[in-house]
Amino acid sequence: MYDRLKGFRDFYPEEMSARREVTDTVETTAARYGFREIGTPHLERTQMYVDKSGEEIVEELYAFEDKGGRDISLTPELTPTVARMVVAKQQALSKPIKWVSTRPFWRYEQVQQGRFREFYQTNADIFGSTEPEADAEILAFAAEALTDLGLTADDFEFRVSHRDILGGLLRSFDADVDVRDAIRAVDKSEKVEREEYLGLLSDAGLSYDQAAEFADLLDRGDLDEIADFGGDDVASAVENLQNVLAAAEDFGAGDYCEVSLTTARGLDYYTGVVFECFDSTGEVSRATFGGGRYDDLIESFGGQPTPAVGVALGDATLQLLCQRAGVWPEEALSTDYYVLTVGDTRDVASRIARDLRASGNVVETDVAGRSFGAQMSYADSINAESVVIVGERDLENGEVTIKDMESGDQTTAPVDDFPGESDAPTYEDYE
Numbered sequence: 001m002y003d004r005l006k007g008f009r010d011f012y013p014e015e016m017s018a019r020r021e022v023t024d025t026v027e028t029t030a031a032r033y034g035f036r037e038i039g040t041p042h043l044e045r046t047q048m049y050v051d052k053s054g055e056e057i058v059e060e061l062y063a064f065e066d067k068g069g070r071d072i073s074l075t076p077e078l079t080p081t082v083a084r085m086v087v088a089k090q091q092a093l094s095k096p097i098k099w100v101s102t103r104p105f106w107r108y109e110q111v112q113q114g115r116f117r118e119f120y121q122t123n124a125d126i127f128g129s130t131e132p133e134a135d136a137e138i139l140a141f142a143a144e145a146l147t148d149l150g151l152t153a154d155d156f157e158f159r160v161s162h163r164d165i166l167g168g169l170l171r172s173f174d175a176d177v178d179v180r181d182a183i184r185a186v187d188k189s190e191k192v193e194r195e196e197y198l199g200l201l202s203d204a205g206l207s208y209d210q211a212a213e214f215a216d217l218l219d220r221g222d223l224d225e226i227a228d229f230g231g232d233d234v235a236s237a238v239e240n241l242q243n244v245l246a247a248a249e250d251f252g253a254g255d256y257c258e259v260s261l262t263t264a265r266g267l268d269y270y271t272g273v274v275f276e277c278f279d280s281t282g283e284v285s286r287a288t289f290g291g292g293r294y295d296d297l298i299e300s301f302g303g304q305p306t307p308a309v310g311v312a313l314g315d316a317t318l319q320l321l322c323q324r325a326g327v328w329p330e331e332a333l334s335t336d337y338y339v340l341t342v343g344d345t346r347d348v349a350s351r352i353a354r355d356l357r358a359s360g361n362v363v364e365t366d367v368a369g370r371s372f373g374a375q376m377s378y379a380d381s382i383n384a385e386s387v388v389i390v391g392e393r394d395l396e397n398g399e400v401t402i403k404d405m406e407s408g409d410q411t412t413a414p415v416d417d418f419p420g421e422s423d424a425p426t427y428e429d430y431e
Contacts (some may be wrong), residue, residue: 007109008119010370018329019315022149022322023102026122029145033137035100035124040081042104046071048080052269052300062106074106078123079269079297081311086127087303091418095128113287114317119288122340125310127298132240135273136247136289142277143253145313150327153280154403156288158253159260160245160275163292164237166264168230169214170206177205186218187264218261226261237272244273271295273309288317336361336424338379340374342391349390350399352418359423380405386426388418402427 004010011019027037033248046063053213062074075081084100102122111117124141126134135156139158146156170177186202192200194215201211217226223242239258258274265274274292278284291311299308322328337356341349349365356363364382366375379387389401389410402409402417404427413430422429 002268005117006125007111009116009118012333013333017330017333019319021329022315022318023120023122026145026160027100027102029148030100030122030124030141032144032394033124033141035098035141038082038085038099038101040075040078040085040101040103042075042082043072044075044081046073048084049073049076052080052297055123060107062108076105076107077106078103078121078312079294080301082123082125082300083297083303083308086298086306086308087301090298090303090306093127096134097127098125098431099127100124107164114284114314114320116316120315120390123312125308127306127308128307130295130307132243132247133251133348134307135244135293135309136251137251138309139257139275140251140312141259142251142289142291142313143256146277149322151322151325153255155280155325156256156277156321157280158257158275158277159263160241160257160273161259161261161263162241162273162274163264165226165230165234165241165261166218168234168237169217169226170204172230172234173210173214174410175210179204181205183264186262188260189215189218204212207253212230221259221261224261241273245389265290265292269294269297269300277321279321279324281324284317284320286317288312288321323345324414333382334362335364335379335382335384336386337363338375338382338384339363340372340375340379340387340389341366342389342393345390345392345395346425348389348400348415352388352390355419359419390415402429402430 046058046061049057049061061076064072066249067070073195078101083232086093086097100122102120104118104120106118108117109115124138126138131414143158163183166183167179170179170182182201182204185197185204189197198208198211198215202208206214206242208308217229220234223238227238245254245257248257248374263274264274265276269291272295276290278287289312291383293307295307298304298308319328339349339353353363353365368380376387384405387403389403391401394412395415399412400415401410402413411427411428411431419425
């Protein structure tokens with residue numbers, strides 16, 4: 001007997017039906033916004049992640065040497081891959097580039113609620129636009145995907161910030177600040193006590209009093225005060241954030257957005273507006289997903305300077321949010337018809353099954369030589385809405401029997417006229 005690997009999950013048909021419905025909903029929303037689906041490899045060169053995040057990232061990767069002596073890794077995220085793809089065909093691609101993809105990723109990390117070593121994400125990215133409308137469209141797509149799933153403004157909120165506001169404020173202090181470490185401290189601020197947070201800021205180069213003043217500025221979140229305090233660079237970032245929020249309002253996402261300058265996103269490649277989605281009730285304690293702008297990544301991968309903004313909706317935390325709000329789809333099988341055979345009726349039963357499938361119905365029939373009772377039990381187990389009984393006696397009379405599984409009622413229909421012109425004939429059509 002083999003055990004499943006820690007941090008990996010099995011999905012049986014009932015759960016997969018719910019997951020498929022959610023994925024289809026998110027992808028359909030993306031398609032309405034003009035995001036085009038791409039396919040990407042599950043293996044990349046390890047050096048690509050080292051160059052982006054440093055040598056320490058290798059400890060979090062499923063990294064190994066392949067039979068050709070190449071150092072490769074299972075992909076832990078999509079952004080470096082799509083950056084590589086943009087660079088490869090940059091001159092031939094029409095701008096803006098709008099791509100979407102749903103696929104698995106792998107990270108060797110501590111397993112906890114909503115975090116696994118194999119996980120699935122829907123990534124949507126826009127390349128080639130610095131305009132606030134691009135950021136706003138990412139916010140609008142993400143909000144509409146959630147409302148299409150049945151969530152409302154009472155269920156979730158986008159906490160929106162700007163990395164250049166944080167960086168500019170930190171540089172405005174008379175101190176030798178490691179901005180990267182300080183922003184990582186801000187990213188942890190909601191998870192640690194205030195004194196520990198201030199200590200992390202002090203470790204990054206601020207004095208204790210400066211750390212407290214910086215933390216208080218962020219907590220108050222007064223953008224005019226922050227613009228005055230930080231100077232021209234911060235004022236420019238504040239204006240950009242305000243423009244993004246104004247565009248998001250016009251795009252229908254304004255009700256879901258609030259300024260939260262302690263939202264920093266831990267990844268170093270973010271350069272502008274960033275955001276995270278949270279459960280409004282707080283029952284799901286961690287961010288459901290997040291995104292933001294990363295204008296420097298394409299150039300760092302050897303391409304021409306290309307602005308970019310994107311979002312990644314993770315499967316595990318999105319499921320937690322939908323379950324908390326009561327909108328996670330029912331985990332159950334769905335079958336339109338079971339065509340039941342009695343005796344030597346395979347040719348007619350197969351014709352009926354083919355005709356029903358041709359109309360887009362989900363249809364099963366017996367492939368195991370089971371008895372009448374066993375077939376009925378199986379039809380019930382797969383939640384068949386209707387059973388079409390094709391028996392030798394019925395066929396002698398030129399009929400088939402249609403049974404409604406919910407009510408138990410049944411009637412007969414002429415075999416030559418079934419399923420006829422209807423795409424989905426039911427018991428009621430022949431009673």
